[in-house]
Amino acid sequence: MGKASRDKRDIYYRKAKEEGWRARSAFKLLQIDEEFNIFEGVKRVVDLCAAPGSWSQVLSRQLYLPAKSSAESKEGDLPLIVAIDLQPMAPIEGVIQVQGDITNARTAEVVIRHFDGCKADLVVCDGAPDVTGLHDMDEFVQSQLILAGLTIVTHVLKEGGKFIAKIFRGKDTSLLYCQLKLFFPTVTFAKPKSSRNSSIEAFAVCENYTPPEGFNPGDLHRLLEKVGSPSGGSDLDCSSGWLEGPNKVYIPFLACGDLTGYDSDRSYPLPKEADGSSYQSLDPIQPPIAPPYKRALELKKASAQSFNS
């Protein structure tokens, strides 16, 4: 698909470039904030699976830059933002970058060191594996990332803090909801307007981190096992038929962002430039600096050249 055609079909893709965001995902975090006010009082944040960096840009613009320009802020008072991804990311003002795998226990240690004994107020995780199109498989791999994110949360998030995590809606959504509820009294699944209806993606907004009494973060895997019964995962589904009456769980699911605003599933005509000429499609703000598919593109190009010569 050409850039102009995508500009027309995907309003958030176009607006992201116009407003200087590296990816359209920026709008998802902004719309979640509109509904849940997630940035209020936040001084320390962890951005998991951050590349190419549009969520880190949002954090920088919403938290770091205003504090930096405020006359009262001293160096030590500035918000701390730590971003982690497998991929390298171009720098963003006020964001400390860590290149690493969030499923690796060492990554949590690196993050904790940056916080120097203090805890984070907010952890966000937009992690996604390369989707295969096989929903069950994609949902499973996605839940591994959420579990990794939650493990980091139990090490770095302060009590009362918030955790926002991308989820894939599927048959195990209610199990995931119940697991998150062990740590957060309030869990809502949100679908920002900028997230396409055709995508199974949604976001778990988990508020007021309250680990179970006596919880040891190192025991996360064992704790999750304890919740289950020997007969397997399906027994854990608290919205399925085996629970009745008040024990049955209804998951709060909220659309967020201005509901009269842009619809991410619609096409919008391209506007005219001020001088009446056709819309000039913009380049992406920050293409990935070392994308995993770079080698594949080089090979494809080389093979096309040898075929033509």
Ligand code: SAM
């Ligand atoms: N929030 C980002 C933004 O706004 O620019 C977009 C994140 S993108 C949808 C998903 C990211 O998850 C990719 O950059 C990928 O490298 C990262 N990722 C996937 N698995 C990971 C892992 N195990 N550890 C760290 N990052 C991972």
